[in-house]
Amino acid sequence: MRRNLLTLTILILILFLSVLSKNLDPYIYQILVFFGINSILAVSLNLINGFTGQFSIGHAGFMAAGGYFSAALSVYQGEKLLNILSFLPKDLAQGAIFLVFLILGGLFSAILGLIIGIPTLRLKGDYLAIATLGFGEIIRVAILNLDVVGGPRGFPGIPKLTDITWVTFWAFIAVVVIYRIINSSHGRAIISIREDETASESMGINTTYYKVLAFSIGAFFAGIAGGLFAHYLMMLHPSSFTFMRSVEILLMIVLGGLGSITGSIFGAFILTVLPEALRGFAHLRLIIYSLTLIIMMLVRPSGLIGNREISFYRIFKFLRRKGIN
Amino acid sequence: MLSIKDLHVYYGGIKALQGINLDVKEGEVVALIGANGAGKTTTLRSIFRLTPIVKGDIYFYEINLTKLPSYKIASLGIAHVPEGRRVFPNMTVKENLEMGAYLVKDKKVIEKNLEFVYNLFPRLKERQKQLAGTLSGGEQQMLAIGRALMSNARLLLLDEPSMGLAPLLVQEIFSVLKKINEEKITLLLVEQNANMAFSIAHRVYVMETGKIVLSGPTEEIANNEAVKKAYLGG
Ligand SMILES: Nc1ncnc2c1ncn2[C@@H]1O[C@H](COP(=O)(O)OP(=O)(O)O)[C@@H](O)[C@H]1O
Ligand SMILES: [Mg+2]
DSSP, X not given: OHHHHHHHHHXXXXXXXXXHOTTOOHHHHHHHHHHHHHHHHHHHHXXXXXXXXXXXXXXXXXXXXXXXXXXXXXXXXXXXXXXXXXXXXXXXXXXXXXXHHHHHHHHHHHHHHXXXXXXXXXXXXXXXXXXXXXXXXXHHHHHHTOGGGTGGGOEEOOOOOOOHHHHHHHHHHHHHHHHHHHTSXXXXXXXXHHHXXXXXXXXXXXXXXXXXXXXXXXXXXXXXXXXHHHHHHSEEOGGGGSHXXXXXXXXXXXXXXXXXXXXXXXXXXXXXXXXXXXXXXXXXXXXXXXXXXXXXXXXXXXXXXXXXXXXXXXXHHHHHHHXXX | OEEEEEEEEEETTEEEEEXXXXXXXXXXXXXXXXXXXXXXXXXXXXXXXXXXXXXXXXXXXXXXXXXXXXXXHGGGTEEEEOTTOOOOTTSBHHHHHHHHTTTOOOHHHHHHXXXXXXXXXXXXXXXXXXXXXXXXXXXXXXXXXXXXXXXXXXXXXXXXXXXXXXXXXXXXXXXXXXXXXXXXXXXXXXXXXXXXHHHHOSEEEEEETTEEEEEXXXXXXXXXXXXXXXXXXX
């Protein structure tokens, strides 16, 4: 367990080091920002799908909800709050406001998570998949019809507050929070639901409570990721949050490994970098993603890594074994 | 201790249980036998509220279980060894046992229960770090029973512990069940293997297509001509 945490810390440090290198190529910088945001999305979806064993396919919806909510706060309330906090140094005030708005965006998503989760997660079966699929579309259509956030024209004028430090910070928080949940007695309860829900209930575990809890925490971090995304691009558009986006996040964890935090980060990395490399085939993305999902489900349902964690100790052992043979 | 009164369970149009009455007294081993599809599993699962109960009540002492959510029932001191074992496959043997003690907060009690289970099934101790999904069928059955015992339960519900196991293993499991009962734990045992069930039961209920058709002390049921023909192979 310690070793895994070490690996995670190092992975995050790698990101952090890039902060220090001031003259980073802007293109690489952007990829790193998206990698960080995707990591938050993948790790939080993995809490729901990988660790709790539920099937949510609406992560883009939660990302949109949190993103639009915090962006609207920034656009309509940001200036006012800055004036109120004018006794503080400007950077500090700005940072504090951004932090609060991001968290409010996350909480907004979490509340939507509760509203969807409580009725559907009380039932056993794949109701959640259907509900989240519908939710993702409803949120998008709702935004298209909301004039205060630009509707189909998109929502411009969001202040650029996200930088790689913020992204790294939140990726770190997401990983640590979810890691600590998983390795607590609550985590055992959550994992036992994935393993066998009925047996888990017979042990005295309030499975509905834990399913809803995991689902809302996942939604919270998706909302945070949406907020970071909004304040990086300075402009939101409903087309960023289609079903395709949910599939992409799902693919990250299916590739990396359902039930592996490091696997999620690995999957997020692949799905950040690969589309860049395959830019010429952008129109084929949906087909490629769907095929990859199907192939993974058939050939390696536990993901490239499975539910284990990547650790340097394991890599070292693996290399040594290869060296000897 | 346990009293099922006029229980009706329907799965849509299938009337799986049609007015079951069944009592279990403290300290007893009660066997519930019947052919495949008679409704034995449905009866056991109903105690944990895992079935659509249409009518009837289930009392554990004075508590009406049909009014409680499933997860509250374990806390009353009832544990379920489900049909097909249903261990947690990607958890180790020890983690599975610890899950059984989920409601026990006292670490010392957990240690004591673990000791008790390992004494009953030394094989589980040898394999405590192994993933439960990689155990043999017999070992998984032992684990499912051990996991149920970890909770300090006073009433154990067992659903076909002999299913799919070699005769020697079945003997072993049943001798452990006898030992468990000697520790003042009450057993409600569902079985298709009537011979084995009769070897440890004090009383027997016989079920056919959703109804109890016969009940009484084991000797009486075992000597019943119809039962001999249908369940004892002659
Ligand atoms: N989940 C279910 N949905 C629909 N029918 C069921 C379900 N479980 C059991 N049944 C039906 O209820 C009847 C009793 O089944 P069960 O309790 O499993 O019997 P037994 O354990 O004695 O073999 C059977 O006809 C079975 O097909
Ligand atoms: Mg059965």
